[in-house]
Amino acid sequence: MTDDFMSRWELSRRRVLGGAAGLGLLGPAAAFGQGAGPWSQPPKSKVDKLNFVVWTYGDIYARISKQFEADWGVKVDSTISSFNDHPTKLATMYAAGEKIDVSQSSPFSFPNFVSQGLVEPLDDMPGAKEYAADFTPFTKQVAMVNGKLMGLPYFATAWVWNYYSDMLEKLKFDKPFSTYEEFIEHCVKAKKDGVSRYPVLWVAGVGLEQLPGTWYQMTWNRGGTFFDKQGNHMLGPGSVARETLKWWANTFEKGLDIADPESLKVQFTTSAKAFGAGKNLYRGPNHHYGLNVANDPAQSPIAGKVKVLGSPGDGKTIADAHVYFLCTANRNKEWAWKLLQYLGGKTKDGNYTQAINLAKDAMLGSGYESVMKSDVIKTGWAPWGDVPEILKIWEKSAYIAEVCSSIYQPWHFPWTDQLNIEVQKCLTGQITPDACCDNLIKGIADAKRKV
Known part of the structure; x- marks a missing residue:
């Protein structure tokens, strides 16, 4: 995955089917929106703003930031680099003592980020166990490090x-x-x-x-x-x-x-x-x-x-999976966890909003079993390929x-x-x-x- 991958974000006819209205494509397996749950509860503390450090990919970060601000009234700042520059940029900011609430990683960088102390374990965060239980097998191999949950999925392929x-x-x-x-x-x-x-x-x-x-x-x-x-x-x-x-x-x-x-x-x-x-x-x-x-x-x-x-x-x-993680340099752990979920988990309405949009707009796979087995994949990928055949190949993949x-x-x-x-x-x-x-x-x- 490189800038080559990032540069191809196409918003064509698929975007018309996207957004909130597109959630209707999910069908019976879909109703990821589950109302009340840890994802819908506000932290007891308060923050003025949050931020994430990520690599560029279309307008997904502007869209999800806007949704977060509308749902929680907290502004989200972003530092966005090219894929190749991201690891260096993140490490430099961390070494300089800058606040970093949430970031992301390829599977190739993640072990180093963990060993260098950039990544906050998630096991004790509300709803974390439920996320881990929904991971696909090879997502677990990336996001679980030494038996601890260290990240939530960005996408899988x-x-x-x-x-x-x-x-x-x-x-x-x-x-x-x-x-x-x-x-x-x-x-x-x-x-x-x-x-x-x-x-x-x-x-x-x-x-x-x-x-x-x-x-x-x-x-x-x-x-x-x-x-x-x-x-x-x-x-x-x-x-x-x-x-x-x-x-x-x-x-x-x-x-x-x-x-x-x-x-x-x-x-x-x-x-x-x-x-x-x-x-x-x-x-x-x-x-x-x-x-x-x-x-x-x-x-x-x-x-x-x-x-x-x-x-x-x-x-x-x-196969491989890329992840988002909660950075140890966060300004507020509970609010950083909330933002992390908007990127790699559920939004306030209980939907896997980011995963769903990426599947429909860009044919990216999800790190969650429930998304991969839902109608969002069957319907969202259909314009581009033989979905049953792709999923059959998926089942034979190893990390x-x-x-x-x-x-x-x-x-x-x-x-x-x-x-x-x-x-x-x-x-x-x-x-x-x-x-x-x-x-x-x-x-x-x-x-x-x-x-």
Whole structure:
């Protein structure tokens, strides 16, 4: 997730269905609005204002701040940075002793924020146990740290594949690939027949979960991991991760030459926009919500023709969740908790307002089981993709840390920087997959020494 992701906030026809009136879409499972409850009770103390420190994403923070001020009569200030700048901005403000009531984190930064003392435990806050009981399994793996509730969900996503249905028909294939052998067969035929110069668009742009996530996902789907349960790397000769990289690199090589060179520049949203040009047969593996770009008529010439596909074999895939948290630098814990709930929990009326709006407006998944099983997902996602199929893939997803447990370690960031460099060199033929993995093994020890 990067600025690339943030820049795509589109308020098109979906916004017309949003807002308070849109809550009627929730259907029978919906009535998240439950009247009286901890979320509807004002704290006994008083504050003049609150604030949150977040990364930019459309107008969601202006909207939720306005609702909070209308409901509680408390002004909300905000500090909003780019996604990449957010961790540094937050740490700088915290070190300077500034007041920070609520902030947010990717799963990659959260362990560090917790260990550095920025995050206030939530277990004793009113209604916290009810929230935790409603978490999806992989949201629990992010928001629960050492058995303590440390955050509430922002959004969740699972990795899927996409295909261009018209091109598949033109190639006279009855269905998309179900094995990696079929994947190569389809792509080679598309190239040979002159239907597509580069049949596959990978998500291989530099980032924390873009290029690395593609490698993680295919390794996990093939039965491998990057680290075992004891934290030992699984990148040696013959490992699933190494063999997966060899297979992946081969799609870029002159022998096959089926991978679009643009793959090395694109991240989740830019790849969805590029795929919308209709030049590729397959795209992935990538975040599920890219469908709201690839199937948006305002952004994609092939809107409606981009279909979702699960991974080969048993369909194992990966997922992640981002969180909001109550900062230890808060000015008033009870009121900060109230604001945190507006971002990552329930508003005064008992609705998961922010989660619902994000699902309807941007196809983002929720960290709450009740939202994921409600009509807001079934109806809200329907204009962009096959919702039952996406949810079936969702059920087969595992939290990304099960594949790459180093995200819990302070050395993960510098090591990921190296991973991006080495793997791109590998995919462009500058080094072999074996050399790439050997360099990354050495890089683990180097990164550990530096932190």
